[in-house]
Amino acid sequence: MTTLADFESTGALLTGHFRLSSGRHSERYLQCARLLQWPQRAGAAGRALARALADFSPSAVVSPAMGGVIIGHEVARALSVPFAFAERQDGAFTLRRGFRVEPGASIAIVEDVFTTGRSTREVMEMIETLGAGVVAVGSIVNRGLPPDAFRVPSRSLLTVQVPSWTAEECPLCARGVSIDTPGSRWGQVES
Numbered sequence: 001m002t003t004l005a006d007f008e009s010t011g012a013l014l015t016g017h018f019r020l021s022s023g024r025h026s027e028r029y030l031q032c033a034r035l036l037q038w039p040q041r042a043g044a045a046g047r048a049l050a051r052a053l054a055d056f057s058p059s060a061v062v063s064p065a066m067g068g069v070i071i072g073h074e075v076a077r078a079l080s081v082p083f084a085f086a087e088r089q090d091g092a093f094t095l096r097r098g099f100r101v102e103p104g105a106s107i108a109i110v111e112d113v114f115t116t117g118r119s120t121r122e123v124m125e126m127i128e129t130l131g132a133g134v135v136a137v138g139s140i141v142n143r144g145l146p147p148d149a150f151r152v153p154s155r156s157l158l159t160v161q162v163p164s165w166t167a168e169e170c171p172l173c174a175r176g177v178s179i180d181t182p183g184s185r186w187g188q189v190e191s
């Protein structure tokens with residue numbers, strides 16, 4: 001079971017003044033890497049997400065790098081299926097390092113956080129152009145995407161509504177609080 005308490009106790013739920021990858025400002029930031037640096041917790045999250053995705057019988061798991069790599073690997077381990085990660089090359093997600101998906105394969109795409117769902121949707125399209133199908137998508141955290149955000153079923157362990165504002169309406173900016181851009185500082189990829 002992965003709960004908000006796990007995020008708090010591992011320092012993965014940060015409080016401050018942050019510029020999100022969307023450009024909006026927020027006083028909370030979820031840094032999944034801080035949770036996943038504990039292999040036991042990563043394994044537990046992977047098993048829980050694998051249970052949620054097992055009904056769709058994926059034959060492989062594919063994740064966008066970097067954010068999805070650890071959790072995708074743990075989900076694949078729990079499902080006893082192979083795992084591959086997609087990387088951006090010239091802006092577009094692609095499978096490198098000899099990774100292949102078989103035509104007709106049933107793929108689950110696994111991410112750490114759904115924020116806009118952009119990376120997941122791009123990997124979906126890439127998988128489909130290779131002739132394989134995406135049967136479901138999953139993440140540890142959903143930051144408020146609706147259930148129909150993807151064309152396939154979507155499962156998340158935790159849904160967290162984090163209030164955010166434009167720079168103009170941000171109360172922290174109004175109080176002159178200095179801002180952090182955790183994405184660039186701590187290496188989170190846009191999700």
Ligand code: ZN
Nearest residue numbers: 025170172173
């Ligand atoms: Zn602000």
